[in-house]
Amino acid sequence: MKRALVLFNQALRWHDNLLLSDQADFDQLIAVVVLDPAEYLTEQYGIRRASTQRLQAQLKLLLDWQQQWQQKLQVMHLRIGDTTTSLQQLAQHYQAHCLIAAEPTAPEQYQQLQNTGLSLRLYDINSLLQHQLRPDLASLPKSFSAFRKQREPDLVVQPPQQVQLSGQFYADAGQALDSHSADFISRYHNPTAALLNEAAALERLSKFIWQQRAVVHYKHSRDALDGDWNTSLWCFYLANGSLSPCYAWQQVVDFEQQQMANESTYWIRFELLWREYFRWQMRQHGSAWFSKNAFRPPLDFSAPVPDKRFELWCKGQTGLPFVDANIRMLLHTGWMSNRGRQNVASYLIFELQQDWRLGAAFFEQHLLDYDCASNWCNWAYIAGVGNSGARQFNQIKQALTHDPHGEFVRRWLPEKTTAGALVHWPEAKVQQQEFWLPYLKQLKSNT
Ligand SMILES: Cc1cc2nc3c(=O)[nH]c(=O)nc-3n(C[C@H](O)[C@H](O)[C@H](O)COP(=O)(O)OP(=O)(O)OC[C@H]3O[C@@H](n4cnc5c(N)ncnc54)[C@H](O)[C@@H]3O)c2cc1C
Incomplete structure (x- = not known):
């Protein structure tokens, strides 16, 4: 009997999902998802990798996915534990030698799959440029503009695949949940967490x-x-x-x-x-990408050392209302707008002079949309350490443009009661930047 494991991490959908399809060279397929506590509960640079809110949302999503399989009278193994070990144990139990999965972009996740020692069959189901459109990494354009100009003229994105659930999926129902996973679930399952499913x-x-x-x-x-x-x-x-x-x-x-x-x-x-x-x-x-200057040599993976200013930024207590309101929104909802992300990132890097990787780690902790490539590369892009020059934003100018009446700031900082745009005025402890001055004048004259 030839069996393969099919890992559904980052493939939690019935539409356009090649992982569901028949695999001609196997007799049986064993479906599994893994939640690796190390990706949530450990720390990087002294910052926990995921907030309880993000962990609970992920757990709820996986439980919901497992339930969807049950409703189809199918078994989805849910493992809570080290990804590599969990997959190895399951492979051993079912005598499977192959692992089928969505191709990851995060190096850590790719390594975890490789470390299983199983033969890998990866489908890049989460990229637009799949199959024949797949770019050659060696000749990838450096800038976004060059990448877009190169790709756009002939960009016919692969139409979504209509895939039927393969009849090869099989599992011994008694194996679906082990006791360690059950303990973890009873500890972290929160029925009121956001359900971000298909x-x-x-x-x-x-x-x-x-x-x-x-x-x-x-x-x-x-x-x-x-x-x-x-x-x-x-x-x-x-x-x-x-x-x-x-x-x-x-x-x-x-x-x-x-x-x-x-x-x-x-x-x-x-x-x-x-x-x-x-x-x-x-x-x-x-x-x-995780080096101080991203991939620019010499690589330096030494941990950044934050100071008090980073702590205040993390709490939304810098004293710059526009920055603080955006951070408080993130802490409360697990989301921040792109404009907010650019501004708080620029402020942390250029005004507070902190290592960009601290900000990236903090976003990793809190964003419910956390995505390794989108997060770390955007941070590097603003810091100017990847392929690009630095992108510094003028927070007072931005506040005037995007929150001209101060409503957003007052919504997230209820302690600020100043009417109108003057609510954007920095607190006394904030060092005023030269390039803010014309906009600070504008703030005053608006009142
Ligand atoms: C410092 C920083 C960190 C970020 N971290 C993440 C992250 O962890 N996960 C994440 O998905 N996005 C991240 N982004 C990109 C962007 O801010 C979010 O994708 C966007 O705000 C999500 O809201 P939306 O889906 O309503 O976006 P929309 O404006 O509706 O955009 C549609 C989709 O386009 C993509 N997109 C838009 N802008 C970007 C961008 N700058 N980079 C990459 N993709 C983009 C996203 O998939 C988004 O869902 C980050 C941006 C910055 C500046």
């Missing part, structure tokens, strides 16, 4: 494109700091693999063909290309 993903996608037609104004609303329909919020589902990027892309193209195409419908695909660019950048340079 049903929620497809509903959000459909509403954003078809019902609300928010895709039509996306280019003009995407810089908003919050709001229900200003951005897609597909990030959660793309990050955990409950939404296929090819499917999302295709839905936008369908809308363009059936209803209307404008700069906004183009722009959301443009942003999906940013995600794509970072995925391939991460694969090209691997763990070198």
Whole structure:
């Protein structure tokens, strides 16, 4: 009997998922998902890798996925433990020699699969550029613009695959949950945690494109700091693999063909290309991204040393209201807008003079849409340590542009009661930057 394990991590969906398909060279397939506590409960640079909120959301998602399999009278093994060991144990139990999985971008996850010693069959189901569109890593353009210009002219994204659940899936039901996993679940399962599953993903996608037609104004609303329909919020589902990027892309193209195409419908695909660019950048340079200057030699993996200013930034207590409000929103909701992320990152790196990797680790902890490539490469991009020059933002100018009446700041910092834009005025403890001065003047004259 020839058996293979099929790992569904970051492949928690029934649409466009090649992992569900028949594998001609195997008799039986064993479905499994693993939650590795080391990816959540350990620390990097003294910062826990995941907040309880993120851990609980992931656990809830995996339990929901397991339940969906049960409803189809199928067994999905859920293992809580070291990824490599859990897969090795299961492979030994079923005498399986092959592991089928979604191709990861995070070097750590790739290593975990390799360390199993099983023969790997990886499907890149979470990239737009799959199969024949797969770029050659050695000749990958350095900048996003060059990458986009090279890819866009012939970019016909692979249409989503209609895959039937293979009849080869099998498992001995008694093996579905071990006692260690059961203990962990009873400790961390929170029924009120966010459920970021495929049903929620497809509903959000459909509403954003078809019902609300928010895709039509996306280019003009995407810089908003919050709001229900200003951005897609597909990030959660793309990050955990409950939404296929090819499917999302295709839905936008369908809308363009059936209803209307404008700069906004183009722009959301443009942003999906940013995600794509970072995925391939991460694969090209691997763990070198975690060095102080990213992959620029000499590599330096020594841990960054934070000071008090980092601690205050993490709590949303820097004294700069625009930064603090964005951080408080992240702590509360597990999400921050792209504009907010750019500003708080720039402030931490350039004004507070902290190592960019501390900020990346803090975002990893809190973002419910945490994605290794999108997070670490965006941080490096702002710090100017990857392929790019530094990108410093003027927080007061940005506050005036994106929160002109101070409503966002007052929403997240209820202790700030100053009316209008003057709420953006930095507290006395904040060192005022030369390049803020014209905008501070503007703040005063607005009142
Ligand atoms: C410092 C920093 C850290 C970030 N960390 C993450 C992260 O961990 N996970 C993550 O998914 N995104 C990350 N981003 C990118 C971006 O901020 C989020 O994808 C976006 O805010 C998510 O909201 P949305 O889905 O409504 O985005 P939308 O504006 O609706 O965009 C649609 C999709 O395009 C992709 N996208 C948009 N902007 C970017 C970008 N700059 N880089 C890569 N992909 C993009 C995302 O998949 C997003 O879901 C980060 C950006 C910065 C500046």
